[in-house]
Amino acid sequence: MLELVVISTLNGVLYGMLLFLMASGLTVIFSMLGVLNFAHASFYMLGAFFGFQISRWFGFWPALIFAPLLAGAIGAAVERFGLRRVHRNGHVAELLFTFGLAFAIEEIVSIIWGKVPVDFRPPALLDFPAFTIFSTNYPAYKMFMLAISIVIFIGLLLVLKRTRIGLIVQAALTHPHMVGHLGHNVERIFMLVFGVGTALAAVAGVIAGPSLVTQSNMAAMLGPILFVVVVVGGLGSLPGAFIASLLIGLVQTFAVSVNGSLASVFGPLGPDLAQSWLSDIWNVTIAQIAPIMPYLLLVLILIFRPMGLLGTRET
């Protein structure tokens, strides 16, 4: 039992930190620009595929640097030439634009790299078990993922809260004219923030690619859960996203390890129910519904605390 608890905690934290890495860019863009980027997971996928391609040519470490730069540059270009024009037509147009962009990117990726998963592996340097706990190995690569996530979280917080850049960026959102009058180029700031946000997603892509699966549907698989993270954490709140990521990772992992169902808890009280039309609900185990737990959490949060765990803004 202790073994399962310890290992599930570790697995949950690992998965949660990966979620955070992806959600951090999304929440940064939202808090700065007020744009909910539906194509965010697509930049995560672009990061993974660029990472795969560059690591083929030059090795993993250059890929970790250049793939996010490339994806970030594309993100900045999308803001400069697409989003900025669309922005004039309001939020709905923005949402639809990023929504369409997600499909376009998926199609392009599957044309270039095909639909079969590509063989993207962790670098040889990190391809060994870091430690063994209760005879379960933890690959060094997963520890590396964890470390990068923590470094990025702290780095982002420091930049936003403690530096001049962060100050200007935050001011540009609430008082764009004032910032403009002070001599800052507000439009360029927005473009850079969008670029950085998408680059963050791409970092997550390069890192998660070898550990999960790099294929053309990876964006569609993770897209919905990112919104859960951002909404549960509180729109625009970086620490909120951090907590929500961990929470979701842990909830999902622990739910998998619970075999209990209504029948096993209340079975003695209503033995006939097992055969009735309720039997499906009666017998389904927590483990079976584990993957929908985050969405349940989302619904509860929206009902009871619409601004999210740490959000300050009513939506």
Place this chain on the structure above:
Amino acid sequence: MKRLIAAMVIALPMFGSAALAQETVKIGYIDPLSGGGASVGEGGLKTFQYLADELNAKGGILGKKVEIVPLDNKTNPQESLIQAQKAIDSGVRYITQGNGSSVAGALADFVTKYNERNPGKEVLYFNYAAVDPVLTNEKCSFWHFRWDANSDIKMEALTNYMKDQPSIKKVYLINQDYSFGQSVRTTARAMLSKKRSDIQIVGDELHPLLKITDFAPYIAKIKASGADTVVTGNWGQDIALLLKAAADAGLKVSWYTYYAGGAGGPTAIKQTGLNHQVFQITEGFANVAHKESQDFEKAFRAKVDLSLWYPRAVNEMRMFAAAADKAKSVDPVKVAQALEGMKFEVFNGGQGEMRKDDHQFFQPIYVSSFGDIPAGQFDEEKTGWGWKQVAKIDTAQTMLPTTCKMDRP
């Protein structure tokens, strides 16, 4: 001769557009070409296209060119019906599908109803991989033919092998939560308890189909259960990710699988280091000692850059051509009648038979294990490891009874 052909080509349009529409035999390939099943869907598509080319090089079916029409169903039954209708509207009279018994069930229903309402325009459904037994039992249909052994047949063979392995004591079942996965879990339970009552089932897991990105929590659970053996019917990314998570965590158990050989599976097994401890049950594999199939494998790999996952697809296409030859027609009703009870020398060698009672094809079945192989044999995914035969079950011993009561036209 040339003149004759030229004259026929000129004369043909006079027979009306119906004759023209039958110039090519179109086969609608309805399988996932996007989403979590895309890796297997793409592999299947390339296989069928290769087989169509092979038939065309020999003059096609009754002189008609064979064309594969790819249709993406995203492993979704509803989407499959839309694609099937689209295919029929564009002149397809044969559809083939394999991935997902939920899809297969919907398609079989659809084709049966369509044929009732559209006499003279019948459509045949060739199933090359959906193995839910119900399709050739309660829900059997005259318009459905299955070339893969159904999951009961496979489980029968697999458990026959497992019962002689004294090292198996605690078994963990993990399967996808839909008709096929549930059928694997119930038959595995029933057959194991009948053949080896001392075996303990220490876990019985169902997880959502093609939706899990990280199997680490499931692996932790398997580990905690103390299992020494895992039985799984997982396919597509679900088997590759499951094995990958096991490799990461260093889980050392024996694996009894239906589809460990699919895309990504062999790479993951190599990472686990489980030399000849991952078993697969199939109707054939690359290293079966049979000259013709090995020559085919070599040519196939050279051209498509994939292993042949579907020897049954070869049987399907070749039998289709043979049935059309026998019926002297590509009319689906006549082809179906010719296929019934047809005996056929299968791709990996040995005699197979399309049973008339339920349209289930019976063929030799192999249990193979994955690990290091003698030099010169076929490896998988450039791992250096390949499949080795550990047991062969002859056609006669795979003949399970059926409950099918078929309505024939």
